[in-house]
Amino acid sequence: MLTEDGKHLYVSYDEYHNLIEKLAIKVYQSGWAFDTILCLARGGMRPGDILSRIFDKPLAIMSTSSYRAEAGTVQGHLDIARYITTPKGEIAGRVLLVDDLADSGHTLHKVVQMLRNDYRPITELRSAVIWTKGMSSFEPDYSVEFLPTNPWIHQPFEAYDSMGPDKLLEKWKI
Numbered sequence: 001m002l003t004e005d006g007k008h009l010y011v012s013y014d015e016y017h018n019l020i021e022k023l024a025i026k027v028y029q030s031g032w033a034f035d036t037i038l039c040l041a042r043g044g045m046r047p048g049d050i051l052s053r054i055f056d057k058p059l060a061i062m063s064t065s066s067y068r069a070e071a072g073t074v075q076g077h078l079d080i081a082r083y084i085t086t087p088k089g090e091i092a093g094r095v096l097l098v099d100d101l102a103d104s105g106h107t108l109h110k111v112v113q114m115l116r117n118d119y120r121p122i123t124e125l126r127s128a129v130i131w132t133k134g135m136s137s138f139e140p141d142y143s144v145e146f147l148p149t150n151p152w153i154h155q156p157f158e159a160y161d162s163m164g165p166d167k168l169l170e171k172w173k174i
Contacts, residue, residue, distance in 0.1 A: 002149075132145070
């Protein structure tokens with residue numbers, strides 16, 4: 001649900017999963033056959049996992065981090081892992097890069113540049129996200145929703161960002 005001022009988008013678990021399914025349909029309808037899904041951790045892990053299951057393709061993981069300040073709401077220095085975790089040795093062939101959103105586009109630009117420069121066995125690279133914000137400098141190959149007002153997206157699992165083990169124990173009264 002988008003707030004009236006357009007500054008916040010609240011997404012339920014059902015909506016989130018429906019959007020991932022719509023993303024899968026877009027990729028499928030494009031007719032593009034890929035060999036591996038590479039998700040960007042953390043945001044791309046859930047969509048990557050579901051797409052991996054739907055398309056029955058191996059899931060590779062690359063860790064990136066830029067949203068650490070103010071409970072994950074302020075973008076800082078971008079860190080990109082030097083290694084990709086993949087069940088098939090080295091990532092190669094046609095790769096679908098998956099993240100949750102193209103926000104500023106900075107992360108996706110840098111990752112795509114790094115993959116093209118440093119991972120020669122990748123023969124074709126396409127990108128897929130759930131949301132693309134209007135301010136994004138990166139245009140993904142596949143996206144479900146375009147958000148011209150650049151709202152902050154409140155994803156359903158963000159409650160865990162501020163829930164430590166103590167709060168979890170309190171919740172479950174264990």
